[in-house]
Amino acid sequence: MRHLRRWMRGATIARAHSTDRRILRPGSPAAFGRTLSGRRVISIDRRGKWLRIELDGEVLLFSHLGMTGEWIASDRKEPAQRSERARLDLRGRGRHAESVRYLDARRFGRLVVTHEEIPEWEELGPDPLDRHVTPSSLAESVGRSRRPIKVVLMDQTILAGVGNILATEALWRARIDPRSRSDALSRTEMGAILRGLRTVIRREIKELAAGDDPRFQIYGRAGEPCPRCKTTIRRIVLGGRSTTFCEGCQVRAEIAKRD
Numbered sequence: 302m303r304h305l306r307r308w309m310r311g312a313t314i315a316r317a318h319s320t321d322r323r324i325l326r327p328g329s330p331a332a333f334g335r336t337l338s339g340r341r342v343i344s345i346d347r348r349g350k351w352l353r354i355e356l357d358g359e360v361l362l363f364s365h366l367g368m369t370g371e372w373i374a375s376d377r378k379e380p381a382q383r384s385e386r387a388r389l390d391l392r393g394r395g396r397h398a399e400s401v402r403y404l405d406a407r408r409f410g411r412l413v414v415t416h417e418e419i420p421e422w423e424e425l426g427p428d429p430l431d432r433h434v435t436p437s438s439l440a441e442s443v444g445r446s447r448r449p450i451k452v453v454l455m456d457q458t459i460l461a462g463v464g465n466i467l468a469t470e471a472l473w474r475a476r477i478d479p480r481s482r483s484d485a486l487s488r489t490e491m492g493a494i495l496r497g498l499r500t501v502i503r504r505e506i507k508e509l510a511a512g513d514d515p516r517f518q519i520y521g522r523a524g525e526p527c528p529r530c531k532t533t534i535r536r537i538v539l540g541g542r543s544t545t546f547c548e549g550c551q552v553r554a555e556i557a558k559r560d
Contacts, residue, residue, distance in 0.1 A: 305352070308374050308398035309342045312391040314356070319387035324405065324412050336360060336414050337389065348425040349462020359416055367409030371509075374398035387412055425461040429498040434460070436492035443483045443491065450486060450554075451479035452540035454494070463498065465542045466520045471497035472546065473519045473529075478553035479539055479546050485554040519545050 317337035320330050340356035347353070350370075354362040364370070369384075377390050377399040384406040391397050403412065413419060426442070427434050439460075446453050453459060454468040463471075472479050474497035477490055486494075505515045518528050523536035523545050532549025 304374070305372050305401070306345045307396060308401055309354070309389075309391065310345060311342060311395060312393035312397040313341045314338055314389050315392045316390040317387070318390075319403075319412065321386040321408070323408055324386045324403075324410060325414075326411065328412075328414050333387070333412070333414055337362065341393075347430075348422065348428045349457065349460075351422055351425060351461065353422055361415050361418070363411070363413040363415070363419055363422060364403065365411040365413075365421070367405060367407065367411070369407045370403065370405040370410035373402050373404060375400045375402050386410075425457055426459045428461050429463065429495065430502060434495065436488045436495055439495055440486070440488045440491040443486070446483045448483055449479060449539050450477065450481045450483045450494070451544060453483045454498075455540065455542070460498075465544075466517065467498065467501055469520045469545055470501045470518060473497075473551060474500060476551055478548070478551045479544050480537075481552075481554040490554065519547065521545065 314337050317334045318330075319325055319333050322330065325333055337356070337360070340358055340360055343355045343357060345352065345354050350366040352364040352366070352372075354364065356362065364372070375388075375398070379400070381388070382402065382404060384404045385402050386405050386408065387403040388400055389402075390400045403410070442459050443450070443453050451468050451472060454463050454471070455465065457463075469479070471494055475490065475493035477486070477494060508515050519534055522534050525534050526532070527534055527547040527549055530547065530550040532547050534545050534547055536543060536545050538544065
């Protein structure tokens with residue numbers, strides 16, 4: 302998102318174009334171009350895989366990245382890429398990009414143009430990278446549940462964008478068993494989980510930006526030795542999702558604690 306802010310904030314959308322009705326649902330290509338063209342970009346925010354782009358004239362563009370969605374910068378004269386679904390050509394002073402393109406090979410993402418907030422955005426919890434998320438605030442929201450901590454972390458009303466892989470990797474880094482009761486975890490342990498989430502997210506962003514496939518420490522490695530303690534990694538099902546963890550170095554919390 303930092304790149305998108307640098308590319309777009311303060312710029313004016315000279316031309317908006319898309320012909321992909323599936324990505325634009327329930328809107329239309331004509332409305333996409335007509336509503337966005339001529340608008341100045343005021344701010345860009347993120348919650349998980351949702352982006353909220355605020356424009357002047359009380360116009361909002363919401364972008365959900367789905368499984369394969371991404372925004373890239375491009376020269377205005379560059380032809381459309383194979384998986385390009387939309388483009389925003391920009392003008393303005395500063396270090397803005399000439400054009401930003403939305404790519405989405407599998408077309409599971411969405412672009413929603415509206416004049417008001419959408420439920421999908423308002424129902425989301427904060428992004429794990431949000432500086433307002435602290436060990437104390439996370440402990441307060443998570444501690445209301447007796448469900449396993451991995452299940453709660455994947456609740457999008459608690460934290461936006463935390464999926465199966467991210468929760469699995471973060472809990473391993475925090476040395477916490479995914480079956481631990483959420484109300485049994487201390488603020489110190491929640492701090493370790495938050496650090497784990499942020500470490501995994503930032504590493505994945507860096508790897509994707511470099512064109513590399515993300516590398517996982519424990520996800521999908523059932524039956525292999527734990528990279529940290531060499532205990533064999535187990536696979537179980539929690540909340541209907543496959544979960545890998547290490548019984549040797551991930552501690553299970555059961556009884557409520559106090560710091």
